[in-house]
Amino acid sequence: MSALIAADRLRRDYEVTRGLFARPYLLRAVADATFSVEEGTTLAIVGESGCGKSTLARLLTMIEPPSGGALTIDGRDVAAGRPEDLRALRATVQIVFQNPYGSLNPRQKVGAILEEPLKINTALSATERRDRARQMLAEVGLRPEHYGRYPHMFSGGQRQRIAIARALMLEPKILVLDEPVSALDVSIQAQILNLLADLQERRGLTFVFISHALAVVRHVADNVMVMYLGRGVEIAPTETLFTTPRHPYTQALLAATPVADPERRGHRSRLAGELPSPFNPPPGCPFHPRCPFANERCRRETPAMLPAGETIVACHGVEEGRIPSRPPVEPLDATVSAI
Amino acid sequence: MPLLDIKNLSVSFETRAGAFRAVDGLDLTVDPREVVAIVGESGSGKSVAMLAVMGLLPASATVTADRLEFEGRDLLGMAPRERRKIIGRDIAMIFQEPIASLNPCFTVGFQIKEMLRRHTALDRAARHARAIELLRLVGISEPERRLRAFPHQLSGGMSQRVMIAMATSCNPKLLIADEPTTALDVTIQAQILELLSDLQKNEGMALVLITHDMGVVAETAERVVVQYAGLQVERQPVRELFRSPHHPYTAALLAALPDRARGDRLPSIPGVVPGLNDRPAGCVFNPRCPYADDRCRTVPPPRQPEALGGALCHYPLNVAVEAAQ
Numbered sequence: 001m002s003a004l005i006a007a008d009r010l011r012r013d014y015e016v017t018r019g020l021f022a023r024p025y026l027l028r029a030v031a032d033a034t035f036s037v038e039e040g041t042t043l044a045i046v047g048e049s050g051c052g053k054s055t056l057a058r059l060l061t062m063i064e065p066p067s068g069g070a071l072t073i074d075g076r077d078v079a080a081g082r083p084e085d086l087r088a089l090r091a092t093v094q095i096v097f098q099n100p101y102g103s104l105n106p107r108q109k110v111g112a113i114l115e116e117p118l119k120i121n122t123a124l125s126a127t128e129r130r131d132r133a134r135q136m137l138a139e140v141g142l143r144p145e146h147y148g149r150y151p152h153m154f155s156g157g158q159r160q161r162i163a164i165a166r167a168l169m170l171e172p173k174i175l176v177l178d179e180p181v182s183a184l185d186v187s188i189q190a191q192i193l194n195l196l197a198d199l200q201e202r203r204g205l206t207f208v209f210i211s212h213a214l215a216v217v218r219h220v221a222d223n224v225m226v227m228y229l230g231r232g233v234e235i236a237p238t239e240t241l242f243t244t245p246r247h248p249y250t251q252a253l254l255a256a257t258p259v260a261d262p263e264r265r266g267h268r269s270r271l272a273g274e275l276p277s278p279f280n281p282p283p284g285c286p287f288h289p290r291c292p293f294a295n296e297r298c299r300r301e302t303p304a305m306l307p308a309g310e311t312i313v314a315c316h317g318v319e320e321g322r323i324p325s326r327p328p329v330e331p332l333d334a335t336v337s338a339i
Numbered sequence: 340m341p342l343l344d345i346k347n348l349s350v351s352f353e354t355r356a357g358a359f360r361a362v363d364g365l366d367l368t369v370d371p372r373e374v375v376a377i378v379g380e381s382g383s384g385k386s387v388a389m390l391a392v393m394g395l396l397p398a399s400a401t402v403t404a405d406r407l408e409f410e411g412r413d414l415l416g417m418a419p420r421e422r423r424k425i426i427g428r429d430i431a432m433i434f435q436e437p438i439a440s441l442n443p444c445f446t447v448g449f450q451i452k453e454m455l456r457r458h459t460a461l462d463r464a465a466r467h468a469r470a471i472e473l474l475r476l477v478g479i480s481e482p483e484r485r486l487r488a489f490p491h492q493l494s495g496g497m498s499q500r501v502m503i504a505m506a507t508s509c510n511p512k513l514l515i516a517d518e519p520t521t522a523l524d525v526t527i528q529a530q531i532l533e534l535l536s537d538l539q540k541n542e543g544m545a546l547v548l549i550t551h552d553m554g555v556v557a558e559t560a561e562r563v564v565v566q567y568a569g570l571q572v573e574r575q576p577v578r579e580l581f582r583s584p585h586h587p588y589t590a591a592l593l594a595a596l597p598d599r600a601r602g603d604r605l606p607s608i609p610g611v612v613p614g615l616n617d618r619p620a621g622c623v624f625n626p627r628c629p630y631a632d633d634r635c636r637t638v639p640p641p642r643q644p645e646a647l648g649g650a651l652c653h654y655p656l657n658v659a660v661e662a663a664q
Contacts, residue, residue, distance in 0.1 A: 155614075187608035191607040256525045258555050260557045260596050
């Protein structure tokens with residue numbers, strides 16, 4: 001099976017002016033991102049705020065052009081930016097945003113929200129558009145009478161259903177989901193995740209699932225890419241990543257995530273320090289100031305993404321065999337509940 | 340004697356559509372040095388209940404309680420001047436949005452020292468020294484320099500540390516933390532939770548943790564109170580709650596966690612939390628409850644005995660498990 005999305009050393013820079021005479025600053029939001037997504041699978045992109053995951057979403061949805069590298073979606077080259085390619089691809093890739101309170105126009109009725117993509121991109125008649133919108137409402141678990149209502153009449157979970165319906169109106173192949181359940185309560189989160197799983201199965205959709213919630217990622221993803229400060233640090237099949245994380249940052253991220261099981265309450269290995277400013281990234285490996293395994297080489301040389309078993313990881317320590325791959329939760333007898 | 344003793348606390352708000360009961364009959368005791376978590380989804384009344392304890396609700400709120408005592412002193416009947424001496428000094432609170440909680444117009448140092456000026460007899464130099472000590476205690480590097488920083492110069496995690504420094508400046512006996520880590524990244528969340536439990540252990544402070552994150556509950560709390568639509572539906576020690584929940588809502592909430600799910604679909608709870616004007620008759624959870632029958636739809640459920648988690652339910656779950664133990 002060939003990859004539906006292929007990114008090779010994808011880059012996005014922003015120029016930030018600091019003043020009238022100062023040299024503009026180069027902010028590297030995404031650097032050297034290399035990954036691919038097979039048709040019908042889910043790639044999760046994980047990382048903390050400022051790691052570039054939302055910028056990556058903007059590149060994949062062609063809201064912004066890449067500054068460098070190659071991005072191929074559905075066999076068409078995005079980086080080249082030919083208008084006819086982009087027009088075709090915009091229907092192929094759709095996005096669902098985090099906050100369903102901000103992403104729906106409060107002055108449009110649900111029907112109008114759903115029909116707008118059809119109005120702009122297709123030559124369907126008004127009746128056909130209405131039929132499509134009603135079908136889509138049913139497919140995402142809303143009732144036909146919701147067609148004539150305004151977004152404020154819906155709860156957060158229902159609004160997210162509307163946002164998903166809108167994204168599906170043009171029958172895309174790829175859905176970019178930017179933190180789709182972060183703003184929702186646990187019981188509603190489960191409903192939306194199930195809906196997404198149903199839609200993926202029924203329509204053979206490919207998902208790029210951006211999230212910081214690792215438990216959710218483990219549940220939905222086939223593959224996971226962990227990002228830190230604009231760079232991918234580790235890509236692996238989901239179970240491999242969660243059972244044998246290789247990169248020290250992935251290990252720290254998993255160890256820091258609270259486990260919903262008081263029997264396994266343990267000693268969390270705490271990652272010291274905070275994310276460095278992306279304006280002034282550290283030289284060498286971006287993670288070295290917080291990494292317990294960093295040495296001279298890490299401070300000097302930026303590590304490349306290299307395969308290690310099923311995993312692809314950017315770490316000198318892993319390459320040299322200095323860093324053990326260890327399970328995120330220590331065995332039970334080692335954890336002493338201290339509180 | 341418990342530190343905080345709440346019996347049958349209710350809060351209602353005057354709205355145009357009539358009185359809305361945000362909290363209905365909350366019972367809570369917190370012992371010295373204890374960590375209690377209040378869990379619930381949005382609209383469950385968990386924050387409002389604690390704001391009522393702090394006396395921070397707007398004038399449109401009516402607070403009633405059979406008992407609302409801190410160290411045996413009645414908070415409701417107390418003169419406002421007396422109450423303000425306790426609030427901030429003996430009971431402190433931190434909030435979800437650390438950046439919005441700090442005043443952007445004043446330096447961090449000024450805001451911490453303001454607490455000390457109000458509540459302690461320290462002189463200027465001693466306040467300065469204490470402020471530096473506090474920042475060091477919450478793990479902020481270069482505390483002398485940070486005292487002169489304005490809130491916008493700090494990251495979210497850093498702001499929450501400052502809030503914690505401020506809240507703990509007068510060695511409170513009780514700290515109420517309202518979703519203290521929800522706005523923060525995972526690695527920073529771990530740091531803040533560890534800081535809170537260190538303070539709780541070393542300074543002998545009791546902690547009330549308001550959260551919706553079951554992971555955070557499992558890692559930090561000793562006892563858990565589950566709120567749903569203003570009602571306290573269950574209360575249990577943390578291990579027992581996760582092992583054998585008695586209220587169907589608690590059970591469903593735990594089952595819906597992606598961490599605990601098996602298979603590719605999550606056991607979700609149908610429907611939504613009832614809002615302002617659509618509280619159902621009978622049990623509030625009945626429209627979403629898989630076990631509900633006609634009795635649940637008409638008769639408000641009784642409070643089960645403490646051995647069954649005080650579950651507010653006609654048909655509590657896991658009864659056999661409890662009987663076998």
